[in-house]
Amino acid sequence: MARIGRRVAIVKGLRTPFVKAGTVFGELTALDLGRLVVQELIQRSEIDPHEIDQLVFGQVIPTLTATSIAREVVLACGLPRRIEAHTAARACATSLQALVDAANSIAVGTSEVAIVGGTESMSDPPIFTSRPLAQALVQASRARNFSEKVKPFQKLKPKDLLPVPPAIAEYSTGMTMGESAEKMAKENGISRREQDELSFLSHQNAAAAWKAGKFDAEVMHVPVPPAFKQVSSKDNLVREDTSIEALGQLRPVFDRKYGSVTAGNSSPLTDGAAAMLVMSEERAKSLKLEVLGYLRSYAFAGTDPADQLLQGPAYAAPLALDRAGMKLKDFDLIDMHEAFAAQVASNLQAFASKDFAARLGRSAPLGEVDRSRLNVNGGSIALGHPFAATGARIVTQTLNELKRRNQSTALCTICAAGGLGAAVVLERA
Numbered sequence: 001m002a003r004i005g006r007r008v009a010i011v012k013g014l015r016t017p018f019v020k021a022g023t024v025f026g027e028l029t030a031l032d033l034g035r036l037v038v039q040e041l042i043q044r045s046e047i048d049p050h051e052i053d054q055l056v057f058g059q060v061i062p063t064l065t066a067t068s069i070a071r072e073v074v075l076a077c078g079l080p081r082r083i084e085a086h087t088a089a090r091a092c093a094t095s096l097q098a099l100v101d102a103a104n105s106i107a108v109g110t111s112e113v114a115i116v117g118g119t120e121s122m123s124d125p126p127i128f129t130s131r132p133l134a135q136a137l138v139q140a141s142r143a144r145n146f147s148e149k150v151k152p153f154q155k156l157k158p159k160d161l162l163p164v165p166p167a168i169a170e171y172s173t174g175m176t177m178g179e180s181a182e183k184m185a186k187e188n189g190i191s192r193r194e195q196d197e198l199s200f201l202s203h204q205n206a207a208a209a210w211k212a213g214k215f216d217a218e219v220m221h222v223p224v225p226p227a228f229k230q231v232s233s234k235d236n237l238v239r240e241d242t243s244i245e246a247l248g249q250l251r252p253v254f255d256r257k258y259g260s261v262t263a264g265n266s267s268p269l270t271d272g273a274a275a276m277l278v279m280s281e282e283r284a285k286s287l288k289l290e291v292l293g294y295l296r297s298y299a300f301a302g303t304d305p306a307d308q309l310l311q312g313p314a315y316a317a318p319l320a321l322d323r324a325g326m327k328l329k330d331f332d333l334i335d336m337h338e339a340f341a342a343q344v345a346s347n348l349q350a351f352a353s354k355d356f357a358a359r360l361g362r363s364a365p366l367g368e369v370d371r372s373r374l375n376v377n378g379g380s381i382a383l384g385h386p387f388a389a390t391g392a393r394i395v396t397q398t399l400n401e402l403k404r405r406n407q408s409t410a411l412c413t414i415c416a417a418g419g420l421g422a423a424v425v426l427e428r429a
């Protein structure tokens with residue numbers, strides 16, 4: 001399929017370190033993290049903020065006091081007020097959605113230069129009240145005297161007073177992500193050993209990338225409040241010293257009796273933010289900016305969440321490849337978001353499966369992924385997964401690696417809640 005509209009350049013990307021929830025970024029909000037990464041991205045890319053006309057940003061678990069996170073990032077950064085902003089949402093594929101939203105407006109000419117990305121603080125999730133307590137509070141707020149104010153609370157049971165954390169579970173099925181990964185492992189015959197091997201590689205590759213200095217230019221340093229004496233400069237989830245044996249000893253979390261999904265082969269709950277500077281190819285040329293890569297095609301797709309929740313990439317990737325006019329073997333690098341090792345293995349299996357291709361109405365499967373090109377600098381299991389930031393992390397990491405290798409094309413995929421899948425095709429020249 002020919003490209004529609006103008007070509008969209010990704011000029012630069014940056015992220016904060018990704019850290020385990022409840023650790024070094026415990027005092028920072030998602031807005032703080034988003035502000036820090038956008039301010040530093042603008043400084044490092046030396047773009048005049050007046051060149052920017054749009055900011056598209058997302059947060060999957062929202063801060064309820066700042067729900068329009070994109071606009072709040074513009075305001076908190078002190079950027080020109082005329083920069084318009086909107087909040088993008090597509091669960092774990094949120095910052096890919098932010099990229100695509102900006103790319104579409106750049107392609108049709110309604111925008112020239114945009115900042116896109118996402119931020120997440122799992123250290124600061126919204127904690128809800130139960131529905132009966134919320135209803136009592138609303139009723140009490142309308143009361144005209146003391147006895148009317150007290151009355152709604154008299155009906156409450158002790159359990160109604162318990163706080164309700166946000167669920168990492170499907171609204172439609174009630175199943176958690178981890179339970180869905182278990183289901184996929186069982187239905188697709190993914191062994192515990194295969195999951196642990198994928199996780200081990202994720203840590204090995206991420207640790208090697210850090211050691212080689214590959215992340216130095218794409219991960220900023222964050223002074224940590226309240227004292228600002230400590231500076232976070234590295235992801236704190238990567239385990240250089242993990243082993244298949246150590247992973248093999250961890251107990252299953254989501255199905256304790258018969259399961260295979262553990263803390264070691266799941267992505268952890270993470271804090272962090274990531275952002276990218278994108279613009280029309282023409283504007284990048286006129287500003288004489290070095291372009292990291294271009295968005296060649298993208299696709300989103302959906303599947304039944306009650307079937308195999310995290311199989312979305314296997315539905316989205318064929319569409320993105322068709323739109324790019326490319327075959328799987330054409331890609332120099334492939335980055336598949338690792339929600340769970342069982343999900344990565346299941347998607348790779350579907351990529352290569354004739355039966356799966358037939359289900360999609362395709363004459364042939366995409367093919368086997370060359371593992372030496374897959375998640376070469378580690379994935380979300382080792383690096384962490386601040387939901388809304390992961391897409392921007394993956395695109396930046398992949399384009400920087402293509403540049404280092406002097407190679408040209410990459411496929412990036414993300415599975416997302418609701419049975420959604422996202423895929424983007426990137427090219428350097």
Ligand SMILES: CC(C)(COP(=O)(O)OP(=O)(O)OC[C@H]1O[C@@H](n2cnc3c(N)ncnc32)[C@H](O)[C@@H]1OP(=O)(O)O)[C@@H](O)C(=O)NCCC(=O)NCCS
Pocket residue numbers: 092168177178203239242243246247250253262263264265266267268269339340415
């Ligand atoms: C799986 C999950 C419940 C684990 O949470 P947790 O119990 O806080 O995990 P921890 O980091 O404390 O790890 C548990 C144990 O495993 C160990 N462990 C974890 N990864 C390990 C590794 N790679 N190698 C060796 N040990 C490891 C930890 O050291 C810890 O051991 P300890 O209990 O002796 O301290 C949590 O990460 C989770 O919910 N993940 C899924 C998030 C999700 O659904 N994401 C959506 C995807 S799209």
